[in-house]
Amino acid sequence: MRSAALVLPLAAFIAVTFVAPLVVMLGRSVHDPLVADALPETLGLLRSWDGERIPPESVFEAMAGELLKARQEKSLGRIATRVNRVQAGLRSALLRSVRKLRGAPRPDSWREAMIAIDPKWGQTRTWHAIRRAGERFTLRHYLHALDLDQAPGGGIVRQPPDLRIYLPLLSRTLGVSLGITLLCLLLGYPIAYLIANAPPNRANLLLLLVLVPFWTSLLVRTTSWIVLLQTQGVINDLLAAVGLIGDDQRISMIYNMTGTVVAMTHVLLPFMVLPLYSVMRTIPPLYMSAAASLGASFLQAFRRVYWPQTLPGVAAGSLLVFILAIGYYITPALVGGQSGQLISNMVAYHMQQSLNWGLAAALGGVLLGGVFCLYLVFNRLVGVDRMRLG
Amino acid sequence: MILNRSGRFDLGLLVRAPGSERWCGRPNPAALLLLLALLTGGRPLALAESLTMVSWGGSYARACEKAYYEPFTSQTGIEVRLEDYNGGLAQIRAQVETGNVYWDVVDMEMADAVRACDEGLLEPIHPGDLAPGPDGTPAEQDFFSGSLTECGVGTLFYSTIYAYNLEKFPEAKPSTIGDFFDLEKFPGRRGMRRTPHVNLEFALMADGVPVERVYAMLDTQEGLDRAFRKLDSIKDHIVWWEAGAQPPQMLADGEVAMTTAYNGRIFNAQVLENQPFAIVWDGQVLDMGQLVIVSGSPNLEAARKFLSFATTVRSMVAVGRYISYSPARQSGTALISTHLETGVNMKPHMPTTPENVTRGLHDDWEWWSDHIDEMNLRFIAWLLR
Numbered sequence: 001m002r003s004a005a006l007v008l009p010l011a012a013f014i015a016v017t018f019v020a021p022l023v024v025m026l027g028r029s030v031h032d033p034l035v036a037d038a039l040p041e042t043l044g045l046l047r048s049w050d051g052e053r054i055p056p057e058s059v060f061e062a063m064a065g066e067l068l069k070a071r072q073e074k075s076l077g078r079i080a081t082r083v084n085r086v087q088a089g090l091r092s093a094l095l096r097s098v099r100k101l102r103g104a105p106r107p108d109s110w111r112e113a114m115i116a117i118d119p120k121w122g123q124t125r126t127w128h129a130i131r132r133a134g135e136r137f138t139l140r141h142y143l144h145a146l147d148l149d150q151a152p153g154g155g156i157v158r159q160p161p162d163l164r165i166y167l168p169l170l171s172r173t174l175g176v177s178l179g180i181t182l183l184c185l186l187l188g189y190p191i192a193y194l195i196a197n198a199p200p201n202r203a204n205l206l207l208l209l210v211l212v213p214f215w216t217s218l219l220v221r222t223t224s225w226i227v228l229l230q231t232q233g234v235i236n237d238l239l240a241a242v243g244l245i246g247d248d249q250r251i252s253m254i255y256n257m258t259g260t261v262v263a264m265t266h267v268l269l270p271f272m273v274l275p276l277y278s279v280m281r282t283i284p285p286l287y288m289s290a291a292a293s294l295g296a297s298f299l300q301a302f303r304r305v306y307w308p309q310t311l312p313g314v315a316a317g318s319l320l321v322f323i324l325a326i327g328y329y330i331t332p333a334l335v336g337g338q339s340g341q342l343i344s345n346m347v348a349y350h351m352q353q354s355l356n357w358g359l360a361a362a363l364g365g366v367l368l369g370g371v372f373c374l375y376l377v378f379n380r381l382v383g384v385d386r387m388r389l390g
Numbered sequence: 391m392i393l394n395r396s397g398r399f400d401l402g403l404l405v406r407a408p409g410s411e412r413w414c415g416r417p418n419p420a421a422l423l424l425l426l427a428l429l430t431g432g433r434p435l436a437l438a439e440s441l442t443m444v445s446w447g448g449s450y451a452r453a454c455e456k457a458y459y460e461p462f463t464s465q466t467g468i469e470v471r472l473e474d475y476n477g478g479l480a481q482i483r484a485q486v487e488t489g490n491v492y493w494d495v496v497d498m499e500m501a502d503a504v505r506a507c508d509e510g511l512l513e514p515i516h517p518g519d520l521a522p523g524p525d526g527t528p529a530e531q532d533f534f535s536g537s538l539t540e541c542g543v544g545t546l547f548y549s550t551i552y553a554y555n556l557e558k559f560p561e562a563k564p565s566t567i568g569d570f571f572d573l574e575k576f577p578g579r580r581g582m583r584r585t586p587h588v589n590l591e592f593a594l595m596a597d598g599v600p601v602e603r604v605y606a607m608l609d610t611q612e613g614l615d616r617a618f619r620k621l622d623s624i625k626d627h628i629v630w631w632e633a634g635a636q637p638p639q640m641l642a643d644g645e646v647a648m649t650t651a652y653n654g655r656i657f658n659a660q661v662l663e664n665q666p667f668a669i670v671w672d673g674q675v676l677d678m679g680q681l682v683i684v685s686g687s688p689n690l691e692a693a694r695k696f697l698s699f700a701t702t703v704r705s706m707v708a709v710g711r712y713i714s715y716s717p718a719r720q721s722g723t724a725l726i727s728t729h730l731e732t733g734v735n736m737k738p739h740m741p742t743t744p745e746n747v748t749r750g751l752h753d754d755w756e757w758w759s760d761h762i763d764e765m766n767l768r769f770i771a772w773l774l775r
Contacts, residue, residue, distance in 0.1 A: 077509030088764040092756055095508050162618065165771045172774075338630065338773050349770070352480050354763050 029141050029361035035082050036136040038075055039066045043134040046127060055127055060110040063130075067098050085356065086140070087129035093118040141362035166346065166363065170370070173343040176261065177325035183265045184272040184321045185314065192276035192313075197285060207277070214270035222334050225263045229254040229335075255337025263331045268324055272317040279313030315382045323371060343367060440469035441494040441689040441696060447474035448635030449658040453712030454497075458705035465699075468692045476632050479506050486511045486685050494687040495696055498542065501587070501755035501762065503680040507541035508759075513683040514541055519694055521702045523721035532703075537718045542680035543701045544718035546709060549674040549741035549750065550588045553656040554648035555641050556666040567673025567749075570648060571596045571624055578647025581640045584630035586769035587758060588675045591751055592650065593620035595673045605754045608761075618772050641667055654713035657739050661732045671746040677753040678718060714739035 036043060041062040049055050070076040076098060084091035097117045107113035115122040132140065132150065143149055143156065147164040151157045158164070195206045213221060228234045236250040245251065253259060283306065291301035329344040336345070343363065350360035443459065445451040451472060459470040475481060477499055483506075485491045498506070506512050517538060520529035530538060537544025552570050554563075564576050570592065582589055594604050594613065597620045607613030629646050631637055637651035638659040653674070659665040681700055683693045699705060703725065706717035711730040717723065726736050737743055741750075758765075 074510040077505075077507075080508065084760065085763065089760050091508075092760045162615070162768055163771055165767060165774060168774060341774075346770075353478065354766065355480065355483055356763075 025357075025361045026365055027361075028358050029365050030137055030139065032082070032138060032358055033136050034075075035079055035130075035134045038070050038079050039063070039130070039134055042066055043131065046131050046134075049127065049131075051124065051128065054111070054122055054124065057109060057111050059127075060114055060121070064097075064101055064110045064114065067094065068102060071098050071102065083130060083133045086133045087125065090120065090126060090129060093120045093126070097121070141358040142365065144359055145362040145366045166343070166366075169341070169343045169346060170366070173326060174370075176257070176264075176342065177322050180261060180265050180268060180325045181272075181318050181322045183261070184269050185318060187265070188269055188272035188276055188317065189310075189314075192273050192280055195273075195277050196280035196283075210270055210273050213266070218267060218330060219334075221267060222263055222331050225259065225266070225335060226254060229259060229262065254335050255340070257336070257340045259335035259337065260332045260340030260342070263335050264325060264328060267331060268321045271320045271324060275316040275320065276310065276313040279310050279316075283309050311382075315378075319375075319378060322374075326371060327367065439467065439689070439692055440471055441687075441692045442471045442473055442492060443495045443497075443696070444473045444475050444493050445497040446476070446634050448633070449655055449662075450634060450652070450713055450715075453654070453658075453709050453715075456712055457708035458700050461705075461708075462696055462699045466692075466695060468695070470696070474633075476634075477502060479509075479511065482506060482511050482684055483509070489686070491684055491686040491688060493684045494689050494693040495700075496682050496684060497545070498680045498682055499755075500539075500542075500544075500678050500680055500753065501758040503542040503682050504539060504755055505759045505762075506682065507539065511685050512541035513685050513687065513690065513693075515539075515543055515683075515697070516694070519698045521698055523719060524703055525721065527721065529701075532719045532721050534718055534720060537678055537680075539680070542682045543697060544678045545681055545701060546679050546706060546715040546718055547676055547740075547742050548679060548715045549653050549676045550583075550650055551653045551656070551669050551671060551674045551741075552592075552648055552650045553637070553641065553667050553669045555644070556668055558644075558647045563668070564648065564670055565672065566596075567592060567670070568596045568598075569670070570650075570673075571620060573624060573627060576647065579627050579629050579645065580624055581629050581631050581637050581646040581649025581651070583650060584632055586765040587762070588650070588753070589621065590614075590617040590765070591675050591753075592673060593617040595749075595751065596620055601749060601751050604751055605757050608757065614768070618768070621772070638665065638667070641665070653739070653741050654715050657714040658712075661729055661734050671741075672749050674741060674746065674750045675753050676741055676747065676750050677755075679715070710736055710740070714741070716740040716742045 039062075042059060045059045045062055046055065049059065067076065067079075070079055076095065080091040080094040083094060097114055100117050101113070104113070111121075120126045132138070140150065144159075145166050147159045147167045148156050149159050191206070191210065195203050195210070198206060226233070230236070231250045231252060233254075235253070236245075239245045240247050240250065253262070287305050287309075288301050291305045292298070296304070327344055328342065329348060332340050332342045333345055333348070336342070344367075347360050347363045347367075350356045350363065445454060451474065455470075455472065459472065462468065463470055473493070475496075479502055482493065482496065485493060503512070507514075515538070517530055520533075520538075520543065522528050523532035533544060552564075552567070554576075556563075558578055559576060562575065564570065564572075569576055570580065590608060591604050594607055594617050595601065597616055599607050599613075599616075608617065629640060629649075631640065631649070634652050634655055637646075637649040638655050640646045640649055641651075641656075642659065642663075642665055653669060656667050656669050660667050681697055683690070683697060687693050701718075703717065703719050703722045706719060706722050707725045707727075710716060710722075710726055711728070714736055716726060723742070726740060728735055738745070740746070
């Protein structure tokens with residue numbers, strides 16, 4: 001009981017700073033009441049609409065009244081933006097209609113008046129779009145996040161090829177993260193081995209060399225890579241000075257995928273080295289000698305004696321690097337250019353530029369779900385209880 | 391800045407004064423001056439009034455600073471603090487929605503200004519505040535039609551053109567928008583702004599679509615496919631830019647052989663830095679800059695005063711003496727004169743001069759405010775391919 005009280009502050013902290021924002025954001029991905037709250041009467045009438053013909057006069061009248069009211073309450077712009085996300089082009093139809101209806105006297109037929117202002121009001125497609133934008137709870141954002149869309153008549157279709165963004169990006173992100181994890185393992189394993197088996201003072205020095213970059217600001221490290229890799233940068237200058245490449249053949253190593261992979265591998269390397277080191281330190285060097293004395297070659301001894309014992313560290317380091325890489329944002333944003341962008345940069349785009357928070361949240365949800373599935377697979381294959389983080 | 395500096399300085403004086411030798415012996419001359427100013431007529435108090443003006447940086451912001459920010463400050467005592475941005479609504483939306491507005495006046499693209507107005511992010515304009523033309527024509531008639539909107543006042547016409555480095559093409563010279571996409575005749579990397587806006591129009595015009603059909607084409611799937619196919623043909627040779635100051639820099643560094651750019655930036659590099667650049671006016675996309683006031687601006691009164699000052703014919707014409715952008719008022723056209731620093735005649739360099747608009751496109755802000763989100767996604771998808 002008392003021990004439960006001791007962790008209470010931490011639990012409260014995590015609830016406020018981690019769980020609550022997560023729940024709120026995931027809520028946003030399925031819940032969007034804005035249009036539903038603004039057009040209750042229209043949407044109520046549309047519920048009994050057959051969807052085949054142009055809706056009756058009563059729908060037009062309700063729509064006009066509610067749009068004019070929204071205009072007074074200054075929420076019209078936001079409503080128009082939401083509807084426009086379901087069908088591009090409706091934004092101006094809505095705004096133009098309200099602008100013209102506002103000054104005009106009450107028409108005999110709202111239906112004819114509105115169709116005269118914009119022929120889009122006479123298309124069933126428009127009304128389907130309004131009905132969908134008015135759904136209080138919707139899976140639309142998740143469909144979009146998976147490059148799918150709802151056909152006007154119901155049913156789910158794939159987006160046209162020139163609008164498919166997220167699945168290719170998601171698979172690119174997974175591929176790059178996997179590649180970076182492998183690179184980190186290849187680079188980190190020998191380093192960790194060296195540190196674990198060096199005499200204490202040299203080991204300390206080596207460990208420091210791993211830790212200093214780890215403690216250095218992420219921005220500093222990323223900008224250093226820019227200095228090194230850019231076309232007018234240190235490496236290209238050197239190559240050109242030595243004469244390996246001509247001055248006009250400088251290699252682009254940054255603002256593309258190469259830049260992203262190089263910089264991210266460097267940034268994430270310590271997360272691989274440290275768990276590996278902590279595991280290797282506990283393996284007595286005598287085991288290898290014992291294997292050798294029984295006639296095993298170095299490779300054989302490594303494969304059958306040493307490697308299996310380091311597996312918990314390999315698993316921990318790989319999982320850590322992979323999960324960090326999959327959600328990495330700042331490094332690809334700075335050095336990724338066009339081709340080195342990952343899914344997190346699209347989340348940022350929708351958070352900051354297009355301000356489609358619902359879609360950003362859905363993308364986050366897809367990523368979270370994906371990582372969770374991978375974790376389950378990993379647990380099945382390796383077993384999380386065998387992992388050693390340090 | 392001044393406010394902060396003087397405010398902090400003042401505080402320093404009060405806190406340090408009692409123990410400070412300097413206070414008893416030799417008073418700090420700067421402090422004395424400040425004290426004097428405070429006692430006599432309160433100029434520094436008037437200076438304390440200020441507003442934040444957000445513009446596009448580089449030579450354009452410098453031109454505006456000389457043409458009307460500084461005259462405004464010396465006339466009214468209201469300090470103009472300058473900030474740079476690269477367009478878009480994200481920052482304004484964040485400020486208005488969190489209720490933490492610190493921008494007052496913003497220099498915007500037409501499509502953005504209309505969109506921001508519809509979303510309630512801007513203060514409505516009082517047309518009565520705007521000064522009449524020099525001959526007494528009421529403001530509403532003096533402005534070119536379409537340049538006064540509900541929340542914005544047009545200030546000047548600018549255009550997106552493409553420019554090339556003369557040294558890269560000593561013999562045959564690019565002359566049409568089609569040449570920009572012709573890598574065989576004119577090899578070399580191309581600079582383009584990282585947005586679908588204007589680039590899609592360029593692509594269609596280069597592909598032979600007549601100017602008046604461009605937006606109708608963009609409304610169809612075939613038109614869009616055609617535009618992106620045209621962009622595809624140079625995709626691997628494009629270097630993307632974001633800030634208006636970048637393209638002249640990229641041309642000068644030789645990073646690109648030709649680049650799209652705002653015409654005034656290239657003009658300034660030509661006359662002030664003697665850069666060997668040439669502008670191709672064929673296929674130019676003409677747009678209008680708008681001044682708007684952010685909704686909930688903390689210095690609304692000052693902002694309104696500033697807006698009426700900035701949109702007089704005098705201010706507009708003054709901008710045109712530093713950079714080649716032409717006035718949004720009809721009475722301004724006749725007043726276009728020479729470049730103040732070099733004496734170059736500005737007429738042939740203005741985007742609205744008849745010879746320059748023989749094949750020019752007026753940016754359709756309404757089409758863009760409808761389609762910008764969708765086009766951005768298509769553009770990103772295209773970049774990823």
